[in-house]
Amino acid sequence: MPSTASATYSFTGAATGVRPAAGHGAATYGWTAAAVGASPKTGTASGRYNWTGLRIVGDDGVYLPPDNRWRVIVQETRSGEIIARDVIVKNLVVQRALSAGCDIAFDVDFHDPSVAGIYFKPWQQYIHLEKVMLGKRRIWCTGIVQPSDVDPNSGVLHLKAKGFAAYPKGLPWLEDLNWVANDAYEPVVEIWRHLQEDFPNGNLNVEVYPKTSGVEMLPGYGFDGDLLNLNFFATFVRAVDKLDCGDYIDALARDIPFDYLEQSEWNIDRTDIVKKIQLGYPRLGLIQETLAFVLNENVLAAKPHTETETDWISDIGVTGWFPGFEYSSTLANADPNRLRRYLDEATANIDSNERAAAWAHRRLARRQTPAYWEQITIDPNHPNAPMGTFDVGDTIIVSGFMPWVGHIRQYHKIIAIQFDVGKNTCQLQLMAEGAFNYDQIYYPDGSSNIITNHAFDNNLSGWTATGPGWAWDGSQGHDALGSVTITADGTNHDLLTQPYGLSDFQIFPMKVSVKCSGAVSSGDSLSVVAQFYDDALVPTQAVLVGAINPSGTVPWRKLGGGSVLTPVGSTHVALRLHVDSAMTAGQVWFDDAELTL
Incomplete structure (x- = not known):
């Protein structure tokens, strides 16, 4: 039943x-x-x-969205009102870069309800991109709407936005400043203060930090009895020149050097997004020893850097201008297996010989780099290096096989990170760590030395001999082992540094240490000479700075040390070591050459 x-x-x-x-x-x-x-x-x-x-909660106690897609947030630039927290877009491409503003591009349809009531205008809205990374809602980047195109048929807006770090570009620096000395960050901090506080519609509420680097910028020339001071200011700005604020920051970052990086994050009650620019001297970023980027594992594709026609440069010359002055520097780094190639570069942003020398050094270094990958496509979810564990500015290790080179395991610096959401790809733009030269700029105070390899520690790199006989000696040295030596034979011998740029009538000191054994000489046969050149590096004059008449054994002693005045028509100088034909026998050692410019 x-x-x-x-x-x-x-x-x-x-x-x-x-x-x-x-x-x-x-x-x-x-x-x-x-x-x-x-x-x-x-x-x-x-x-x-x-x-x-209960909704999912992240590590920081903030509720996480039910999915893990990119979210587009729109905020008014002037009022700060957030007018949309999740705009639906297509073909989103975003790139975050080092020492530059980010780039955002996407398509948005005006029919979509998520943009109802929004009228996108250049410089009127911020675009913030949010994504969950490592259990936290992170604002990946912030851009300002730029002039964009509208499809004439569909009405779809191809929106473009540029990072707020690029805001100073195109804006004039309308101040009169003549700082005798200042911190390296002070011009950057002052530019942002000037743009945000001196104009009623210029406040982005961007914080620049830290305010100081601990590195002091000094005048281009100092006076201590040896140097003639022709430029009394470390920073000289005139409103009438209308210097481009963005160009000035980039030139300063290049020459000091320092990195800068955009940072965005929610405020505590998620009603606003805090914008900051971080400065780092001489660099930003972490050296990521625990992350792995391996071809055929988390690296899906890699583009090797190959030497193009412009890559090989043995000599580079840089020229810059300051009101009433011209500054220049020439740097050489010859490869014995290649022919000499020269590159000339001019920039109006270089206002001292020191900055010209620093820029020449960097430009040459970036053309003489090891084999590396300039772009890799990665799996951002792979445990080798999940997204969120690295950022632009970081140094990472990329390893794998490179055609024509072999297996490479090379340190790379991340220059940019790009997501193409439509194609579901993540690309890293890289440069070999050696392509970045973080040598600090010289502001000579009367004791600094511009000569590369002045102490002959390991070789004769940076020096050019006019004939045979010169050799490196690791068993002899003035302050430390390592020197250059030659045996006198009754003929003339010369060894020269590269030519360095000069200002008109510049006064500078020059000296070297010398030692002899078994010397036989009939006159002042050992000397240090200031060899001058014109713009075409044609020799103009040779000025004797110091000389001795050696006999027998001569212990280490200083040769030269006096000041030299740049003659009219000369724009470059090299330090020349000279052994004259008046010395018929004996061995000579030179060490610790000094040329202060």
Whole structure:
């Protein structure tokens, strides 16, 4: 006979998180049902189910969205009002870069309800991109809407936005400043203060930090009895010149050097997004020793850097201008297996010989780099290096096989990170760590030395001999082992540094240490000479700075040390070591050459 039954069931359970960074909330479930059937084995039931669940909470206590897609947030630049927190877009491409503003591009349809009431205008809205990374909602970058195109048929807006770090570009520096000395960061801090406080519609509420680097910029020339001071200011700005603020910051970052980086984050109650620019001397970023970027593992594709026609440069000359002055520097780094190639570069942003020398050094270094990958496509979810564990400015190790080179394991600096959401790709723009030269700029105070390899520590690199006989000696040295030596034979011998740029009528000191053994000489046969050149590096004059007449054994002593005045028509100088034909026998050692410019 058919029978009926009623029953009550209740269940309580706690959900288990997949990982601490994205845990699931606890939940309680319960229901009541009355069963009706023809027999205890078969029947039908009616039931009621009720449940409640907690939203996922990230590591920082902030609720996480139910999915892990990019979210586009729109905020008014002047009022600060957030007018949309999740605009639906297509073809999103975003690039975050080192020492530059980010780039954002996407397509948005005006029919979409998420943009109802929004009229995008250049410089009127911020575009913030948010994504969950490592269990936290992170503002990846912030851009300002730029002039964009509208499709004439569909009305779809191809929106472009540029990072707020690029805001100073195109704006004039309308101040008169003549700082005798200042911190390296002070011009950057002052530019942002000037743009945000001196103009009513220029405040982006961007914070620049830190305010100081601990490095002092000094005048281009100092006076201590040896140097003639022709430029009394470390920073000289005139409103009438209308210097481009963005160009000035970039030139300063290049020459000091320092990095800068955009940073954006929610405020505590998520009603505004805080914007900052971080400065780092001489660089920003971490050296990531624990992350791995390996071809055929998390590196899906890699573009090797190959030497193009412009890559090989043995000599580079840089020229810059300051009101009333011209500054220049020439740097050489010859490869014995290649022919000489020269590159000339001019820039109006260089206002001292020291900055010209620093820029020449960097430009040459970037053309003589090891084999590396300039672009890699990665899996951002791979455990080797999950997204969020690295950023632009970081140094990473990339390893794998490179055609024509072999297996490479090379340190690379991340220059930019680009996501193409439509194509589901993540690309890193890289440069070999050696392509970045973080040598600090020289502001000579009367004691600094511009000569490369002045102490002959390991070789004769940076020096040019006019004939045979010169050799490196690691067993002899003035302050430390390492010197250059030659045996006198009654003929003339010369060894020269590269030519360095000069200002008109510049006064500078020059000296070297010398030692002799078994010397036979009939006059002042050992000398240090200031060899001058014109703009074409044609020799103009040679000025004797110091000389001795050696006899027998001569212990280490200083040769030269006096000041030299740059003659009219000369723009470059090299230090020349000279062994004259008047010395017919004996061995000579030179060490610790000094040329202060």
